[in-house]
Amino acid sequence: MAGKDCVKVAVRVRPFNKREREAGSRCVVSMSGNAITIQDPRNPHTRRTFTFDYAFWSHSGFIRNRDGLFVAEEPGGRYADQGNVFNDLGQGILENALQGYNATLLAYGQTGSGKSYSMVGYGPNKGLVPTLCERLFRAVKANQESCQCQMLFSMLEIYNEQVIDLLSKGGRSPGGLRVREDQQRGFYVEGLRRVPCDSAEQVEQLMEQGTRTRTTAATHINANSSRSHMLISAQLKQIFTEENITKQSNINLVDLAGSERQRCSGLEADRLKEGTAINVSLTTLGNVISSLADAALGKKVVHIPYRDSVLTKLLQSALGGNSRTVMIATLSPSDICYEESLSTLRYAERAKRIQNKAVVNESPTERLVKELKAENAKLLLRLSRLGQDGRKTEEESKELRRLLTHNEMQIKAIQTLWEHHLQEALKDWETQYATITQERRMMQMHPYILNINEDPQLSGVVKLFIQEGDWDIGLSEGTSRTITIKGLGIQERHAVFTNEDRGVSITPVSGAKLMVNGLPITYRTELQHLDRLILGSSSTYLFVGFPCERGAEDWSRYDYDYFQSELAAAAGIHIPTLCEEQSPGVSGEPSVGLAQTDPSLLAVFYDYIKLIPMVTEANQMSQELNKGVEFKLEIKNLAMSDCRGRDLEKDIAVRVTSLENKQVWMWSKVKFVNRKFLMEEVYQQQVGSGGRQEAERQPLPRDRDPFWDPLEPLHLGSAHLWLQSLAFRIPLEEQVEVLGPEGTEEAILQAQLLPCSPMGLPLGEEDILIDPTELLGKRLDFQLFLEQCCGLRWLKEAKNRGVQIGFRVYDCPQTFYTPAVWHNVNPLLEHRLHFSAMRTSQDLLNYLQSSALVLELWGLQEGCADMVSSMEGLRMTPEGSFIIDKASAPDPSVLESPGCVSDLRSSMRALHQDLEQLRSANAALRKENNTLREQLNRGSESAGRGRPERRGSLRPSCDAELARALKVFYHSMTSVRAQLQRLRRHRPSEEADLLGLRLFVDEQSRLLRDFGEQLEESVTALKQDVAAIVRRKRERSGIWS
Ligand SMILES: Nc1ncnc2c1ncn2[C@@H]1O[C@H](COP(=O)(O)OP(=O)(O)OP(=O)(O)O)[C@@H](O)[C@H]1O
Ligand SMILES: [Mg+2]
DSSP states (O other): OGGGGBOEEEEEEOOOOHHHHHTTOOBOEEEETTEEEEEETTEEEEEEEEEOSEEEEOSSSEEEOTTSOEEESSTTOSOOOHHHHIIIIIHHHHHHHHHTOOEEEEEEESTTSSHHHHHTEETTEEOHHHHHHHHHHHHHHHTTTTEEEEEEEEEEEEETTEEEETTOSSOOOTTOBOEEEETTTEEEETTOOOEEEOSHHHHHHHHHHHHHHHHHHHHHTTOOGGGOEEEEEEEEEEEETTTTEEEEEEEEEEEOOOOOOOOTTTOOOOSSOOGGGTTHHHHHHHHHHHHHHHHHTTOOOOOOOGGGSHHHHHTGGGTTSSSEEEEEEEEOOBGGGHHHHHHHHHHHHHHHTOBOOOOOBOOHHHHHHHHHHHHHHHHHHHHHHHHHHOSSHHHHHHHHHHHHHHHHHHHHHHHHHHHHHHHHHHHHHHHHHHHHHHHHHHHTTSOEEEEOOSSGGGTTOOEEEOOSEEEEEESOOOSTTEEEOOOTTOOSSOEEEEEETTEEEEEEOTTOOEEETTEEOOSOEEEOTTOEEEETTTEEEEEEOOGGGOOSOOGGGSOHHHHHHHHHHHTTOOOHHHHSOOOOOOSSSOOTTSTTSOHHHHHHHHHHHHHHHHHHHHHHHHHHTTOOEEEEEEEEEGGGGOTTOOOOOEEEEEEEEETTTOOEEEEEHHHHHHHHHHHHHHHIIIIITTOGGGGGGSOOOGGGOTTOOOOOOEEEEEEEEEOHHHHTTOOEEEEEEEEOTTSOEEEEEEEEEEEEOTTSOBOOGGGOOSSGGGGTTSOEEEEEEEEEEESOHHHHHOSSEEEEEEEOOTTOSSOEEOOOEESOSSOEEEEEEEEEESSOOHHHHHHHHHOEEEEEEEEEETTSOOOOOOOTTOOBOTTSOEEEOGGGOOOGGGOBOGGGGGGGHHHHHHHHHHHHHHHHHHHHHHHHHHHHHHHHHHHHHHTOTTSOOOOTTHHHHHHHHHHHHHHHHHHHHHHHHHHHHHHHHOOOOTTOOHHHHHHHHHHHHHHHHHHHHHHHHHHHHHHHHHHHHHHHHHHHHHHHO
């Protein structure tokens, strides 16, 4: 029945992890029966519900019992522990395998969502694989009278489309093992070690060996285990002697790579292949599942792309073939993982539709024995007939006898081969068991260092003992007193451990990179129990002191994040809450008190510590491959580009500098991660396989070089030119600071905002508005004049550079750029643009009153093209100014696109003539006006002191005074605002000691005082002015009334 073999799908939700608890995450997943609902944290009304074969709630309602097992708080509670998961999923696989069906279990989910926890388990919380093996052997033992059982166990890893045998006794073959295709067997891995097993202990020990190989592979080839797939295969063969039948089952247990997709928000096109190609196997698996799901829905599917990746080749029968398959999709419950969790659920939903065609298997080996036996029976018959015939007996019977012996030998060989292999494997097992026992004994006697890996599955796997005396540590395998480690940036002889007088110290060899507790070390340093060591670029170890020094402390807090946080703190990036003493909560509930840190800041912090080791590794690879570029992490303040100057968001970028000519590139986080992966590929090809000295011999063409990029203009920083004065039609002349992403002063920019007439003539004081709403519905014209840039830091660093200023104005669809200016620290820009709003809207007015023009400073380097303003989508007035506030722009017939500007030249000329006439008329009128004013003044003075003023023009004069007062106030506000910005940016220096901090506090108080005084002064001045105007007005109106 087709329905019977649909892929069974389960989902499991894990508890919050440390990061999520600290970030004060909210749980966005809920379960009811087998239905799981996920809620969009940004839009709580958006919920999606999915139904699966099983749903496991492992998020809350649990405790850790005395044996270290996570179990439900109350008996019968909803918490699904490892045992429950096994009963629902593992038991079925076990039964299928015993019945002779192929069975597959896949774990899918984002990094850190609990795939390995479910599949392999941690400590006493054993996962599906070890429990399955244990139950399998238990079942087999119970039937051993009637059934002989053989199990072959193998374990492999697929990393970057290379197959690594995790149980291999020999070294790693370069390029990995090959996947071949055979008519009968389908795809298989050539030369993969398959170890005969007959006990669960043996399997566990093999898994331990596999994990150890995975750990060394990860450091050796500089790989990230989250990007690798682990595939455990157990071939189970049951020979039922009485019934004379053999059942065979291939069990595949797959812990897939983390399923993170590259988020669209951060994704920009990279010249080189994109991040999504990083895991071809995972992408192809998705495609295969989609195609099979479509086929199950009756859609026409021509091709299932099994052959496109190593993983899908090996899983061909598990997906749509001869296998009973189960998928467990693991989820983080947290709001910050919403996108990933939703994508996992969608993936699982598709997988649910896949239909397989499982059959009970008959072993080819058994068939061969059967065939051989049948052939022998025939041969014997012929032999007896030959004897009766009596002709040509000699020769023919000789041949028949030879064939018979050959067949019998073959049968025997097939039957004894298993015994032979099993004996060999047991011998191996015994030696390894002895090694493990020896290791346990050593742990009780000597200090040692313990590896700490980004993937908690691989942490604590490698233990290197420091016995008495001096011990070299490094790549070298030379002497008997050498501890050999591999890893990026590790020297042949890297450091020396000295264990004497019940103390251990470490001395780096000259030139070797060594950090202890986050700080670089160049001299002999005493080590304390639980000190953190980083050797080379990123080989992280925890030092475990003498047994007498070890207490009951919880070592688990010294995880990979801890190491990186220490490095970040040393670089001045610090989130205090992160380093507070805290026990890893086990209740599954978010701990209170840690949730104060802004989650977005925390996310940036975690990004930062995630990238620290990657940047160090990239630098090491660049150095070894002579690439001459250096990478540096930077935290960008996105307020730079915000037109309201909001100081909320930050992001990470990587600055790439060429050491030779100081060329600079800025890479986004996503681009860097992608490039880092490609660098690893190049590094493996050039150094990993071929030996270090050959690195220079294989130069990579630039277009494929992940270390190189064509030069592009660089965003150096931004300045904010506040637009409020335009709402009052007050001209503004400013010297604004251009601030870099880290708050450094990149330049000073002289800029002006000039309200003007449609023809570009400056407005007079009488045009100043008291109430900006007067602008509504009226035309507003202004000019932006960028005069000069002073003190360009970009140019001070290197003279052969240039700059441009880019900016966007309100709803103009394009960015405007000033022409490029080169080789000058204080270049003149003299760039003037005229903008017109034909009928000022409320939106534009709001914009003017609350926003700034963000003036972006772009750095140019020799060989990179200038940026040019595009005219597309821009509209202009007949006078040649750019139209803003288009929604309220009038009759489009008066507006023309820049393409038609030439057609308008003649009318422009006519208008200019009109304008000239108007100008001279205006000048004459002004002159006359002035004379009249003078006469009036003189008249009023001579009209006698003590007499009240009398003029009909009282109102306009009052308004003008108010306008002037406002102008003064506005100008003082500009400097108050600058003072506020200075205060915001004012931070203690990274190296500040106590004295430094005191100085900082004093300075801060001074700035605050200045700020307060200035503010106070401005407000008082305005109050006084207004009061005076009001008083005057009252006096006058009182007298006149
Ligand atoms: N159901 C669970 N109960 C308790 N802890 C869990 C559970 N699931 C996962 N964890 C914890 O979460 C952490 C990450 O889990 P795990 O290593 O299984 O993730 P993963 O999906 O295998 O990640 P990667 O893709 O990096 O291999 C581990 O420390 C693990 O102990
Ligand atoms: Mg894992």
